[in-house]
Amino acid sequence: MTELRHVGDDGDEPRCAVCGGPAAGPCASCRRFVCGDCSVLTEGGVELWAICVRCDRRKGRSLRGGWGLVALWLVGLLVALALFAGASLWLLG
Ligand SMILES: [Zn+2]
Ligand SMILES: [Zn+2]
Numbered sequence: 001m002t003e004l005r006h007v008g009d010d011g012d013e014p015r016c017a018v019c020g021g022p023a024a025g026p027c028a029s030c031r032r033f034v035c036g037d038c039s040v041l042t043e044g045g046v047e048l049w050a051i052c053v054r055c056d057r058r059k060g061r062s063l064r065g066g067w068g069l070v071a072l073w074l075v076g077l078l079v080a081l082a083l084f085a086g087a088s089l090w091l092l093g
Contacts, residue, residue, distance in 0.1 A: 018052060029055040 014023040016035035023033035028049040040056040042049050051059075 018054065025050055027052040027055055029059075 014033040016023045016038050017032035018034055018038035021035045024036045024039065026033050027039065029051045032052060034052040038053050039050045040053060042051055
């Protein structure tokens with residue numbers, strides 16, 4: 001009887017969530033294990049974080065979305081001010 005057993009295939013060894021290779025450490029954002037090739041080092045204040053490429057991409061998207069939200073909020077504020085000014089002018093005659 002022959003039983004093939006590969007070392008590291010029993011699930012004890014952390015695997016990279018992106019490419020499936022041996023992981024170097026957990027992502028600081030989603031806690032999934034990633035290898036050195038699939039992680040990006042980012043500076044968060046004084047500490048150096050390693051996040052996976054997926055979280056890095058998501059962060060870039062959310063940053064742009066955040067700015068879009070700020071622009072939308074500013075436009076909304078201007079419209080509200082204009083309406084308020086118009087309404088007060090109309091009320092004052
Ligand atoms: Zn990888
Ligand atoms: Zn991640």
